Amino acid sequence: MTLRHAILGLLSKWDATGYDIKKEFDDFMSIFWHSHLSQIYPELNKLEAEELVTSRLVPQEGKPDRKVYSITNGGIDEITSWVGAPPDIPKIKDSFLMQVFFMDNISADDVIFQLKYYQGVRQKRLDEMKQTVQEAWESIVERQIMTPRLLMSSAVLRRGLEQEVQYIRWCEETIALVEACKSLWDTDTSPDSVLPFNDAKELMENYYNATLALENDEA
Amino acid sequence: MTLRHAILGLLSKWDATGYDIKKEFDDFMSIFWHSHLSQIYPELNKLEAEELVTSRLVPQEGKPDRKVYSITNGGIDEITSWVGAPPDIPKIKDSFLMQVFFMDNISADDVIFQLKYYQGVRQKRLDEMKQTVQEAWESIVERQIMTPRLLMSSAVLRRGLEQEVQYIRWCEETIALVEACKSLWDTDTSPDSVLPFNDAKELMENYYNATLALENDEA
DNA sequence: TCTATCATGTAAAGGGTTACATGATTCC
């Protein structure tokens, strides 16, 4: 039940059509949400039936009419109370991390290939976000204004950026780790095999110590 | 269609019942996946119908029979090819970040309250993971073995930990930012109001410069 | 006594994705 809040939140800032909302989802809001037009249009109808939004038709030349939605007082109450409500406990689904978890089933070279590929995917996302950050900052400087709205957007944007940067860094580290431990795959590929611990001992000791020390690092 | 791969991946390591699989989802695998028993049981039946797994009943005293599943060669082919297949593009849903995005609708104090609460939620997750890391390392040291399986688990565990550490750090930073910019909310709460840029100028300049410099930091 | 754990499921409702349907304009 969060799509309705994504829509109401947007409409609390500007009037918009379903099509406009989808563009916003694909642009800035892709940091934390996504949806399809075929889900947005029916949801807008439901919200109108519940009188949380109203709509008016704006005719255009050579294009279909725009159905422009506005939020009602009821809609503002709904979004405000949701924003102040206890957040859901995080339910993470990261299918790439799951692939990695099962990558002992494929060769070390294939593991490295997958990690490099995914690193590239994340880098693309990062590059897009960096452009958004640049534009956001330039617009703030140009207009010489600061508002709670811009502040919260900035914080969210930063979180999105950090997430990409850190995922990319983890890919790099993991590639290095697998590269250094290739012998674990090469010498014996049967699932029951175990290798002398010494081959990877120091490396893994460092890795685990670094992992356990993560919390105490300064940013 | 990833639940089937979560299940097949697990069964490629050990035989298990639906109930066992659920426990694994709630424990280690919660870093990247989750599911309900009411989804796992029907999925296991489907996998058996497709001959990717087989099952046998193991009677118990005073408890219901265990229906223990094993993976077939077909199942191993399926999981292996999925692990080596191009990863999905990441589709992120983070409803808390969405709440934050719309928090200009509530007071600065309420924003800080929400951020502190969520920080606590993430801290709890982190504490659990830290225990898992500790146990994983102790078991590796004790058994004196290293395998691709343990290596990939370690990498995933580290990613999970990093994610929590960094989300918590972002919460702290964002709390400090809102605290420093409280005046943006206090002086005028109407959505059309804009405040003199100077109030937050230097702070935001630093914030944006830090955000843009993120990629170049060394871990 | 009540709650948690073990262990299996079904049914209904809700949320999300893909495919289908239409049709003009603009850009390559």
Added chain:
DNA sequence: GGAATCATGTAACCCTTTACATGATAGA
């Protein structure tokens, strides 16, 4: 000539969540 953009939607399917259903044992 073909692809992309603007703009609206419906239908079918798939995936996920919540509620219902059973029943024994162990521990607080």
